[in-house]
Amino acid sequence: MxxxxxxxxxxxxxxxxxxxxxxxxxxxxxxxxxxxxxxxxxxxxxxxxxxxxxxxxxxxxxxxxxxxxxxxxxxxxxLPISPEDMTEIYALLSELEPMAAELAAARGLSDEQLTRISGCVEVMDKALEEDNLDAWADADHDFHQLLVSYSGNKRLIWVISTFWDQVYRARKVTLRMREKPIASNREHRNLVQAIRNRDPEKAREIHKKHRDRAAETLVQLIAKHGLQAL
Missing domain, CATH: 1.10.10.10 (Winged helix-like DNA-binding domain superfamily/Winged helix DNA-binding domain)
Structure with a gap:
């Protein structure tokens, strides 16, 4: 008892x-x-x-x-997020997420998986048409989570997930400070097509450029505005 x-x-x-x-x-x-x-x-x-x-x-x-x-x-x-923090985190994400994209393309996705990840892009397109940046950010987050999960590498999935929460916080406060993310949607569509074509090198190349560009934009915004003041 x-x-x-x-x-x-x-x-x-x-x-x-x-x-x-x-x-x-x-x-x-x-x-x-x-x-x-x-x-x-x-x-x-x-x-x-x-x-x-x-x-x-x-x-x-x-x-x-x-x-x-x-x-x-x-x-x-x-703790605030500094430009140095984001530079370090994105230096890792810019290498690890393209690896996940490469692995997903190499192993091939089922029709259901391709439908799910393509659906995220469709939601992002619709969100931009309606100027709904919050809906866009949610769909973008879902896209990246699916992409990494489809790599099939459990340790890679775990390592990347440890950085996402920090990135989410920074992206949330800078969401309305940057240009409308039309280029991101285009890159996502191209990445899905490379995965559909089972082209690992192309998938890695597309996602590497996408992550590098995202890192540059985010770090510049944090350096300019300072997350402590937001």
């Missing part, structure tokens, strides 16, 4: 920690928690309607992922 109570308490604690982690991470990624601002552990616990212990554990996970820095007196600071 006592053991059952301990197990229930442990499950509840783990559940609260997971909820704190997911809620705080979403707030950081959506820039609801302001970069460079200091948040007391107590006020975050009150905001989430829970005790400070799961918030503290969630903050440790977020610090390990590079989202926050834990400060003395049990508070956290949301």
């Amino acid at each position: 006592k053991g059952d109570n301990v197990d229930r308490g442990s499950r509840q604690y783990n559940s609260q920690t997971e909820r704190a982690y997911r809620t705080l991470k979403r707030s950081i990624m959506e820039n609801e928690l302001v970069p460079a601002a200091f948040y007391l552990e107590r006020e975050l616990a009150e905001l989430l309607g829970m005790s400070r212990t799961p918030v503290r554990e969630a903050a440790r996970r977020l610090e390990a992922e590079g989202f926050v820095e834990i400060r003395p007196r049990h508070g956290i600071t949301v």
Whole structure:
């Protein structure tokens, strides 16, 4: 009986920690928690309607992922994303995602997979026609996730996914600062065609240029505006 109570308490604690982690991470990624601002552990616990212990554990996970820095007196600071951060992250993505595209083209996709990834491009085209940049960004995110998952390389998928959350936060705040992403849609269509043709070299080349261009644009915008001020 006592053991059952301990197990229930442990499950509840783990559940609260997971909820704190997911809620705080979403707030950081959506820039609801302001970069460079200091948040007391107590006020975050009150905001989430829970005790400070799961918030503290969630903050440790977020610090390990590079989202926050834990400060003395049990508070956290949301870390801004610098041009240097994005340069380093995109240097990796610009090599790893083209590799994923190459692998997807080499192994070949099923009709269902081709339909799904082509569907993302169609949604992006429609979103731009309607000037709905949020819908475009969601479909673009789905496109890249599918592309990497279709590589079939589990370790590659894991490594790339560790950088996406940081990139998402930066792309979210710069979404309306850049030109309408017509070129991105065109590159996505060309990439899908290369994969359909089972042309690994072409797929890698197209996606490498796409990622390099995206990196240059994003880094320039962050350097110009500064994510701390956004």
